[in-house]
Amino acid sequence: MSDKSSPEHKNFKVALVGGGICGLTCAIALIRAGVPVQIFEAAAKLGEIGAGVGLGPNAVRILRTLGVLDDVLEKCNESELSTRMFRFVSGMEGHEVLYDLILVKYPESEENGGLGAHRAALLDALQKFIDPSIIHFKKRCVSVAPIENDPTRVVITFDDNTVYEADLVIGADGVHSAVRTAVTGGGENKAAFSNAICYRGLFPADMLKKASVKTDVTARSVCFAGKDKHLIVFPIKHAELINVVAFAADHNAPIGSKELEYPSVKDVSQKELLNEYEAWGSDVIDILKCIKTPSKWSIPVVYPPLETYVKGRIIVAGDSAHGMLPHLGAGAGQCIEDAYVIAQLLGHPGTTGSNIEAVLEAYDRVRRPRAQMVWEGSVKAGEIYDGYGEHGLSPQGIQEDLGGMWDRVWHHDVEDDVKSAVSWLRATTFGA
Numbered sequence: 001m002s003d004k005s006s007p008e009h010k011n012f013k014v015a016l017v018g019g020g021i022c023g024l025t026c027a028i029a030l031i032r033a034g035v036p037v038q039i040f041e042a043a044a045k046l047g048e049i050g051a052g053v054g055l056g057p058n059a060v061r062i063l064r065t066l067g068v069l070d071d072v073l074e075k076c077n078e079s080e081l082s083t084r085m086f087r088f089v090s091g092m093e094g095h096e097v098l099y100d101l102i103l104v105k106y107p108e109s110e111e112n113g114g115l116g117a118h119r120a121a122l123l124d125a126l127q128k129f130i131d132p133s134i135i136h137f138k139k140r141c142v143s144v145a146p147i148e149n150d151p152t153r154v155v156i157t158f159d160d161n162t163v164y165e166a167d168l169v170i171g172a173d174g175v176h177s178a179v180r181t182a183v184t185g186g187g188e189n190k191a192a193f194s195n196a197i198c199y200r201g202l203f204p205a206d207m208l209k210k211a212s213v214k215t216d217v218t219a220r221s222v223c224f225a226g227k228d229k230h231l232i233v234f235p236i237k238h239a240e241l242i243n244v245v246a247f248a249a250d251h252n253a254p255i256g257s258k259e260l261e262y263p264s265v266k267d268v269s270q271k272e273l274l275n276e277y278e279a280w281g282s283d284v285i286d287i288l289k290c291i292k293t294p295s296k297w298s299i300p301v302v303y304p305p306l307e308t309y310v311k312g313r314i315i316v317a318g319d320s321a322h323g324m325l326p327h328l329g330a331g332a333g334q335c336i337e338d339a340y341v342i343a344q345l346l347g348h349p350g351t352t353g354s355n356i357e358a359v360l361e362a363y364d365r366v367r368r369p370r371a372q373m374v375w376e377g378s379v380k381a382g383e384i385y386d387g388y389g390e391h392g393l394s395p396q397g398i399q400e401d402l403g404g405m406w407d408r409v410w411h412h413d414v415e416d417d418v419k420s421a422v423s424w425l426r427a428t429t430f431g432a
């Protein structure tokens with residue numbers, strides 16, 4: 001395992017709010033880049049609710065560059081990378097294969113390798129690369145603001161009435177972000193209800209045999225598609241466990257027109273889950289019957305999209321900036337891309353304590369259009385799986401509508417973002 005503390009060669013201090021996938025990856029990338037960082041996390045310890053998370057090749061490449069991939073694979077009990085492409089199967093009886101994406105587009109290779117991770121294991125693996133003395137728990141940020149008589153400094157106020165001053169603050173505090181208010185000025189950009197809910201559950205793979213499920217969900221990610229609903233089923237922990245996320249959405253109401261349900265995550269009965277999918281095929285019903293204690297999630301997104309991720313020396317990243325629907329399995333990947341770009345820019349030799357605002361603006365310039373493209377793709381993907389694609393849910397329709405959907409997400413080179421931001425900074429700020 002690599003070092004926890006590379007030599008710090010920057011004279012400014014970064015405060016990171018939030019220790020989720022975005023915050024921890026950002027902290028590791030900053031440490032690697034020699035930028036001093038302190039992390040403030042609301043919870044008493046690091047952890048994730050929810051079961052699995054799929055990371056695409058774009059995210060996996062960054063974990064490899066940061067030198068953490070092997071540890072992540074080991075912790076997640078994955079011996080190798082795999083391409084997490086869906087096999088689309090009808091949710092209705094007969095379970096006709098609609099589209100087998102892997103055969104069409106993505107041959108297995110290192111470069112195309114993705115990862116199905118257990119969330120808690122992923123965070124655990126990342127945490128190992130961070131000196132515990134820089135993570136401060138039970139520190140719920142309530143506000144962030146520039147210091148009145150020194151706009152080059154930012155102060156965070158926590159709910160225990162303590163404060164912390166830094167040269168810049170990164171809000172990686174999730175979709176219900178407190179830091180975002182400081183960037184948007186408390187405007188209308190908020191965690192809005194996406195009109196989608198999901199039921200989640202995890203169970204041992206050998207339950208499938210007893211349940212006589214015919215569709216193979218142990219080797220690949222399967223998307224059972226149908227009108228207004230779809231289920232994503234994929235193996236994790238070396239196919240010891242099966243992760244299920246069963247969605248239901250109202251595609252006729254505009255996003256943000258209905259209130260988010262609180263609490264946004266709650267335990268529900270198996271009966272409620274089975275009722276939701278009553279008319280679906282036997283494989284779907286038998287898979288859902290394996291989930292003894294489902295949880296129901298009311299899914300928030302950041303909407304309307306932010307006009308900027310930056311205000312002075314305060315920025316947002318990850319779900320705090322662009323919380324999106326999970327239909328492309330790409331939200332965490334966007335968090336990881338944000339984290340990498342921020343750290344590369346702050347660690348750049350041209351970056352100093354006095355040009356931080358311009359460097360953060362460069363982050364906004366490259367990251368916001370990219371993340372927004374993925375945000376919009378995630379909405380579109382959900383529409384297609386739920387029968388609202390332009391060409392419908394037939395095998396031809398779904399292939400036509402989904403064709404190439406992941407290319408722009410997965411086969412994007414984050415180093416191009418860094419280069420483009422640096423070349424803008426050279427032209428405007430760093431000098432030749």
Ligand SMILES: Cc1cc2nc3c(=O)[nH]c(=O)nc-3n(C[C@H](O)[C@H](O)[C@H](O)COP(=O)(O)OP(=O)(O)OC[C@H]3O[C@@H](n4cnc5c(N)ncnc54)[C@H](O)[C@@H]3O)c2cc1C
Pocket residue numbers: 017018019020021022023040041042043052053054055056139140141142172173174175176177178198245297299317318319320324326328329330331332333334335
């Ligand atoms: C059902 C579902 C399935 C998904 N599946 C996938 C998938 O397969 N692949 C994928 O790439 N993405 C997926 N996503 C999206 C992905 O989970 C998120 O994009 C990602 O976890 C966001 O990470 P984050 O670090 O930005 O935010 P979070 O994970 O929300 O972390 C925020 C952290 O900040 C802390 N915090 C919050 N408020 C404060 C505060 N005020 N002060 C201090 N700390 C605070 C929290 O305790 C938490 O630790 C899915 C999402 C959902 C809902």
